[in-house]
Amino acid sequence: MSVDHATPASFYANQPDRGHYYEIALQIPKSGFDFFAGSGFLKPTTTLKKEEATDVHVILEKSGYKIVKGKKAFLNKDYNNQKVVWINDDPKNTASLKFAIDQDTEDMTLEDITKGAIKHLSQNNDKGFFLMVEGGKIDWSSHSNDGGTTLHEVIDFQKTIQLAYDFYKQNPKETLIVVTADHETGGLVIGNGSSKLNTAALAHQKVSQGTLSSLIGNLRNDKPNASWDEIKQLIADNTGLFTHLKVSKGDEESLFKAYEKSFVNHVNETTKTLYANDDKLAALSIKILNKIASLSWGSTNHSAGYVPVYAIGEGAELFNNKMDNTDIPKKIAQAAQLNF
Ligand SMILES: [Zn+2]
Known part of the structure; x- marks a missing residue:
């Protein structure tokens, strides 16, 4: 699923409609959450009014999030103490992850995301954490x-x-x-x-x-x-x-x-x-x-x-x-x- 899709969005954003994808993504920095992951963003450069705007990825990086692209990139490196948005590097699949039945070993899976999330959130953390996986x-x-x-x-x-x-x-x-x-x-x-x-x-x-x-x-x-x-x-x-x-x-x-x-x-x-x-x-x-x-x-x-x-x-x-x-x-x- 994309990071701005209805279910994840309802945990970090507040918008009048689920279709406000660009506006939803802009609320990621305000949430202060440590870890986001999904296929990508549905409208990274287009606002609700169909106007071109600054790329969401650029805004997120500027506000302190590290954008990590691809399955191996995250699992092979430690992003300890960094806020992370982890997305697919496959441009054909930014709207959602492939169906499990259609995936091959190179594809980013929900299991990868969950493994990465638990590792990222539990390391050096004595306060506990909340994780939602859809x-x-x-x-x-x-x-x-x-x-x-x-x-x-x-x-x-x-x-x-x-x-x-x-x-x-x-x-x-x-x-x-x-x-x-x-x-x-x-x-x-x-x-x-x-x-x-x-x-x-x-x-x-x-x-x-x-x-x-x-x-x-x-x-x-x-x-x-x-x-x-x-x-x-x-x-x-x-x-x-x-x-x-x-x-x-x-x-x-x-x-x-x-x-x-x-x-x-x-x-x-x-x-x-x-x-x-x-x-x-x-x-x-x-x-x-x-x-x-x-x-x-x-x-x-x-x-x-x-x-x-x-x-x-x-x-x-x-x-x-x-x-x-x-x-x-x-x-x-x-x-x-x-x-x-
Ligand atoms: Zn449905």
Whole structure:
């Protein structure tokens, strides 16, 4: 996620709207926080009024923040006693980190960020610290109703929780970990013909729906009249459909119809959701895979479903029963014996 995105911004900035990206970033120095990390900034040189303004990176450096770019740059060096903003050095991915399912070893991950944050904040610090880490793209893949990608995002988030848990085990009397969500996305339910989740089916998914969409788009550019067998092979290689997972006659027909429209009649069809506009063939393939895995989606937006709150450590007993999400920061402050 970018450093100026809604969730991190709500912890350090105060603006009338989440879309005030430039103005949100300008509030970083005033926060006085020691450590920020994410993919980058969404509008580093453009104000709300669409005017060009001094680059946010320059303003941050001038106000005493060290901007560190790239995965290795931070992990290999000590920025002890310096205020840091750590961002991606990949210009294609400043808006958000790649989906975990699409990442390779060179890519900056949420786990890297968490490891770096805990190291930076705990060194030479006897006052304690507060750290917020967001697994924000669980929401994005859920907006696209992409089950396999969501599963990988949750596993990615789990790895960051493990790091926090390891820290807790070393400092059990002075650590509180709270894991929750600001909302559910997609109305996701296990049960789509069967009530048994088929994770083995989802394991065949090799790329996110967005990347599958790009692969189909690339094939369309290279071979505008590609055959049905070629398309089928591309879908099979990336989702396991046809080769490892049986596709019903009706589902194959709907895929074939989308293929005909796209590669024979040359009408591009896309499925638009909040953060993506994916090729119809990609969206349909993922939908079929989700059905085989027994996942059903009720929405492509946020739902009013209850979200869990997990807590462990000092003050964890404060987090019990049904509660309003606005109580969570109050309870954290109570556990930390802070008075506001
Ligand atoms: Zn969302």
